[in-house]
Amino acid sequence: MKKMLIGLHLGNGYGSSPGAWRFSGVNPQSYTSYDARVQQAQAAERGKFQFIFLPDGPGAIMADIESEAPNFNLDVMMTLAAVARETEYIGLVATGSTTFNEPFNLARQYKALDIMSHGRAGWNAITSSGNDVAANYGKIIPTSAERYGRAHESIQLIQALWGSWGKDAWIHDQKTGYFADKDQIVPINLQGKFVGSRGPLYIPPSEQGQPVIFHAGGSPNAHELAGRFANVVIGAAFTIEDARAQRNAFRESAERHGRNPDEIKYIAGLMTSIAGNRREGLDRRIILTQHLFPQRVSYLQQMLGIPLNDKDLDSPLSQTLLNAARPSPYDPRSSHALKIAKEGWSLRDIIAHGVIDYHPVIAGPGIEPADHMQRWFEAGAADGFWISPDVNFDGIDAFVNEVVPILQQRGLFHQDYEGKTLRENLGIPDQYGVDPRV
Amino acid sequence: MKKMLIGLHLGNGYGSSPGAWRFSGVNPQSYTSYDARVQQAQAAERGKFQFIFLPDGPGAIMADIESEAPNFNLDVMMTLAAVARETEYIGLVATGSTTFNEPFNLARQYKALDIMSHGRAGWNAITSSGNDVAANYGKIIPTSAERYGRAHESIQLIQALWGSWGKDAWIHDQKTGYFADKDQIVPINLQGKFVGSRGPLYIPPSEQGQPVIFHAGGSPNAHELAGRFANVVIGAAFTIEDARAQRNAFRESAERHGRNPDEIKYIAGLMTSIAGNRREGLDRRIILTQHLFPQRVSYLQQMLGIPLNDKDLDSPLSQTLLNAARPSPYDPRSSHALKIAKEGWSLRDIIAHGVIDYHPVIAGPGIEPADHMQRWFEAGAADGFWISPDVNFDGIDAFVNEVVPILQQRGLFHQDYEGKTLRENLGIPDQYGVDPRV
Incomplete structure (x- = not known):
């Protein structure tokens, strides 16, 4: 094999x-x-x-x-x-x-x-x-x-x-x-x-x-x-x-x-x-990238075509926003980002999933x-x-x-x-x- | 000091x-x-x-x-x-x-x-x-x-x-x-x-x-x-x-x-x-450079302005040759080469002294x-x-x-x-x- x-x-x-x-x-x-x-x-x-x-x-x-x-x-x-x-x-x-x-x-x-x-x-x-x-x-x-x-x-x-x-x-x-x-x-x-x-x-x-x-x-x-x-x-x-x-x-x-x-x-x-598990993996990534969150929220906005608030990182995206979201055809990561968002993670956790990194990210x-x-x-x-x-x-x-x-x-x-x-x-x-x- | x-x-x-x-x-x-x-x-x-x-x-x-x-x-x-x-x-x-x-x-x-x-x-x-x-x-x-x-x-x-x-x-x-x-x-x-x-x-x-x-x-x-x-x-x-x-x-x-x-x-x-001594140093150098002797004899000829025989490496230079020798003004090593020759070393040993090397040579x-x-x-x-x-x-x-x-x-x-x-x-x-x- x-x-x-x-x-x-x-x-x-x-x-x-x-x-x-x-x-x-x-x-x-x-x-x-x-x-x-x-x-x-x-x-x-x-x-x-x-x-x-x-x-x-x-x-x-x-x-x-x-x-x-x-x-x-x-x-x-x-x-x-x-x-x-x-x-x-x-x-x-x-x-x-x-x-x-x-x-x-x-x-x-x-x-x-x-x-x-x-x-x-x-x-x-x-x-x-x-x-x-x-x-x-x-x-x-x-x-x-x-x-x-x-x-x-x-x-x-x-x-x-x-x-x-x-x-x-x-x-x-x-x-x-x-x-x-x-x-x-x-x-x-x-x-x-x-x-x-x-x-x-x-x-x-x-x-x-x-x-x-x-x-x-x-x-x-x-x-x-x-x-x-x-x-x-x-x-x-x-x-x-x-x-x-x-x-x-x-x-x-x-x-x-x-x-x-x-x-x-x-x-x-x-x-x-x-x-040990997904939660610990996300927390690890949050510690590692927290100084980048404002710019990553701003980038995620463009990927999904919806307004996001970098002062409210703890909430998941509302159903209204999720319905309005359209994955950007210019960024191949956009569909995956929307999929993660629809799973109900907080804005902070969506980004912590690595949806804006250079390669697929696995945290877990x-x-x-x-x-x-x-x-x-x-x-x-x-x-x-x-x-x-x-x-x-x-x-x-x-x-x-x-x-x-x-x-x-x-x-x-x-x-x-x-x-x-x-x-x-x-x-x-x-x-x-x-x-x-x- | x-x-x-x-x-x-x-x-x-x-x-x-x-x-x-x-x-x-x-x-x-x-x-x-x-x-x-x-x-x-x-x-x-x-x-x-x-x-x-x-x-x-x-x-x-x-x-x-x-x-x-x-x-x-x-x-x-x-x-x-x-x-x-x-x-x-x-x-x-x-x-x-x-x-x-x-x-x-x-x-x-x-x-x-x-x-x-x-x-x-x-x-x-x-x-x-x-x-x-x-x-x-x-x-x-x-x-x-x-x-x-x-x-x-x-x-x-x-x-x-x-x-x-x-x-x-x-x-x-x-x-x-x-x-x-x-x-x-x-x-x-x-x-x-x-x-x-x-x-x-x-x-x-x-x-x-x-x-x-x-x-x-x-x-x-x-x-x-x-x-x-x-x-x-x-x-x-x-x-x-x-x-x-x-x-x-x-x-x-x-x-x-x-x-x-x-x-x-x-x-x-x-x-x-x-x-251990000069003789051993020269012998060591002879082993190391013997394949180069014909070309080095030919080069020494030019340095001293006298004919040398690369088939007779065992004899010192004759007094006649030594009297006729003139150190080449184009090679800064020539005077030293003549000095060694006048000490009575064999042709092989003269060359073994390193008179045609890139730097001063000490064998001993x-x-x-x-x-x-x-x-x-x-x-x-x-x-x-x-x-x-x-x-x-x-x-x-x-x-x-x-x-x-x-x-x-x-x-x-x-x-x-x-x-x-x-x-x-x-x-x-x-x-x-x-x-x-x-």
Whole structure:
């Protein structure tokens, strides 16, 4: 029976909730603590997660800096280097933009991580799309065509650099003094419209050959890029229908590029607030997000098309309001928000359900995320999930202790790692040499 | 009494001799071994070295790849990230070129290393000058004026990004929910001719404020750049006179830029083959470099202006040849080579003395490097030394066990680390905020 994959979202060290840094028990200095990152990755490894996933996108931070931590790692590669030597099985996946990085630098660093982790590196290859990011490079953001043009060239070039040493090129025979087989090391000599490189890189293959390509995004450009290059897609969808449509779009794109669609895994997002029961889960989320309630009430108004009073958070919505409500066609979360509202929860609790978060939110006991994941997985909506605990400090352990065993018992998640490389644990083939497809 | 500084050259993991990878006892896979790098850094820390220094310059590798390892780390920042968590005091200095890197990326990564190491990071800020390096970026090398223009802008901009969070900007008060003080976090808004950035960075100060700037080079451009920005210069000189002239040039440049010349430390290179006596030291070097003898004999011919026979390595040079020899004015090592030849060593032993290496070479017992270092230090030729052991596997320990105690006994080298940050251990002030000089 096919099993699902699970990844852990590892961001600023506190967790995915904006209030996580203040939560009870959390070290307020986790933002700069590599110890915290290592402990969190180790917790996920204890739960047999296939990978940790580090988003990135060095944009503006000033808007919320007085009350919230920046969303990102200080530097994704430095975090993964720290984690690499203190874990053994879990995949290490960092986001790296092709827009403001030289391909040779990206190639070198991800391949070095792949060596250091003994074949556990993954590269989430994305383009940067914000002018706030571009401003940090003293530039304006290129057009979408330019960004994706450069991304295609960059990935092709980087895979070629990774493959520039053949599988057996590194001889290192002390007796004969033969260090490497020159015939198995090829300059790549690629020059595109946007980027170029002569190569070769000077790094031999890792235990998995070379890093795994991930991609995050849902646009037609993303389908095209991932269908050509990626083995894993980091997705974002609010409903089974949307996730299934996205997953199919990526699979079809892989097929158009002559690949087996099973070589591309669609991973849906899920945010968890695990607690003894629903009430405790909601209370936990209320503590975490209370400073955001006024703006979230205002946003919920637009989603439902009805006036709401942020001074009266304790009452459920009146029947009159509920009858008048119309889910906004511009926000895919609106129908779910209305469904929750109709269950009779107070305004505070409606929002605490996470109806305005970036991914589906489960607040409650471990069986609820397990049920959600099973439903999506069996409906063909996802090959796996990337989990964003509200607070990393206790939220990773809670998932590992309370959700993972249920999934394992149901036969939906592996009992242990299949191997020591990311490719083995994702079930995708090793890759050596220059990719013949490109 | 003023003490000297000592750094360890950490390159490909084998050592500075081209034959190090084949040497007895060496793990031939050290090239890809982060364990080896960590052990070597730990050995240097046991010897109270102030820093490890990682050169870089991702150029061509094909010429010697059949018999020699590439000279560099797979990736300098990944190496230092590995070392950072497994050492406590030693400074971590990586070379990073401003020519083919975006300043924002450099700023972020070195500052993350500074946080991770609790204030032990240094950046050797250089320009790339080889077309073989440029080719890996699909480019040709810019002119010297362009390279140094971009370097000046980049360092200024990076120091501003590092300083964009004031010393006390990061509040992280869980009770009040006050994460950071917006008034102490300043966008930098620098736009030069070559590079620009809005900022701010999103990383608070480290225990030493921000990383220390190093520079390597000896040209007038290097004097100017280092005099303006650097606290440490990684030098290369073959004689006391040359080293003293270089050191003075950097000190004068610092003064021209309104700085105290003692804030810039000139570090001379030294290669060591430590052995029980001179004969054993030479034999060790013969084993390490024997595959290079034909080309080195040919090079020595040019240095001395006399014909030499690489089929007769066992004989000393005849008196006739010695009388005819004229040291080449184009190679600063030539006089020393002739001096050794006149001592009556065989042709093999002359070369084994290291007369054609990148730095002065000492082959012999620990007291010899100690004497050399004392002589240079007391002559005002250097503030310290960066040591390139022939073979890291045993050469670092040999230096630590046999040279360091002599220097300490003579009062020339510290008994223990002064503090836990690189600035404390180099004796230079912490730096916070945007540098007022730029």
